[in-house]
Amino acid sequence: MEAATIPTPRQTVGTVLRELASKYGLIAVLAAMPVYYGISDLANGDSLARLGTNLFEGLSNGAIWALIALGYTLVYGIIELINFAHGDLFMLGSFISYGFFGTIGLTLATGTLGLVLGLVVTMLLAMVACGSLNVMIERVAYRPLRNAPKLAPLITAVGFSFILQNVGLLWLGGSQQGVTDLLDSQNELFNVLGIPVTNADVLALGVTTPLVIALTTFVSRSRLGKAMRATAQDPEAARLMGINVDTTISLTFLLGGLLAGAAGLVYALYETGIRYDQGFRAGLIAFTAAVMGGIGNLQGAVLGGLIIGGIQQISDNRIGGQWTPAIVFAYLVLIMVFRPQGLLGEETREAG
Secondary structure, eight states: OOOOOOOOOOOOHHHHHHHHHHHHHHHHHHHHHHHHHHHHHHHTTOOSHHHHHHHHHHHHHHHHHHHHHHHHHHHHHHHOOOOTTHHHHHHHHHHHHHHHHHHTTOOTTSOHHHHHHHHHHHHHHHHHHHHHHHHHHIIIIIGGGTTSOTHHHHHHHHHHHHHHHHHHHHHHOSSOEEOOOTTOTTOEEEEETTEEEEHHHHHHHHHHHHHHHHHHHHHHHSHHHHHHHHHHHOHHHHHHTTOOHHHHHHHHHHHHHHHHHHHHHHHHHHHSEEOTTHHHHHHHHHHHHHHHHOTTOHHHHHHHHHHHHHHHHHHHHHTOGGGHHHHHHHHHHHHHHHOTTOSSOOOOOOOO
């Protein structure tokens, strides 16, 4: 007796269009601005050097957002908490770096070797200070609320954000503080196809790249990194397998704080200006980057930061800085429409 064949349902035009939009729409969304302005430049008889400069500057600027976004995505990936205090932790990293410059006497007259050693020591200090503070916040504020309703740690995170912001306000006051341009940040080192590469670009990419590589290698290959991934997947099962979940979560906060401290130093030298409320804006942008890339995914956080950096530079240079936040969030909305889990995100375990 022959098996009955099940007729294949006919695809309608609407179904085909939805499938094409889901598959290629995201690519079209991401490429829209660069392609439009590239064609516009060529049509006006110009080269693509201006667009290349926009994208490269966006790459270096986005590297800072990527470092901050990694802290958000690390914490969310393991305990599903949006650590709103993270942006202000980054602010304190800038403040600590700024204060230590004066303590060790880093000035424009400092020699190259002394400057390099001083900046390395300053970055390590900022990283350790921010990492330790983040662990303390987790121990004092978040751990006691581990089994509480999700709203409780969220409100606590907002509260700690205001606490850290006011610490910055009391420390250096409400006005912007100028940071000595120790690196001559806008000095052009060399030029590639009409795209200038400055000291600030080298600093941002030179600090971010090894830190991202070290973090991803640690999480993917080390014993503690495997414990982090197991805890993120199923905390109870990880506990039954002998993993100290509390220690693993503290380690996650430590790593996020270390990255925030490094980002604080880079930002201070990159922008040559710091302010007590810089963490709010930076935290909002970095969190957007983490969501855009796929919250909980390390590579996604980096990709989201770089994309936002590119969007910001193109918008600032071509459209106007007043439109930049709206354009960034418009991109976020479109990406969520085409891929709700983010660019590199996957389905995660249910909170509970």
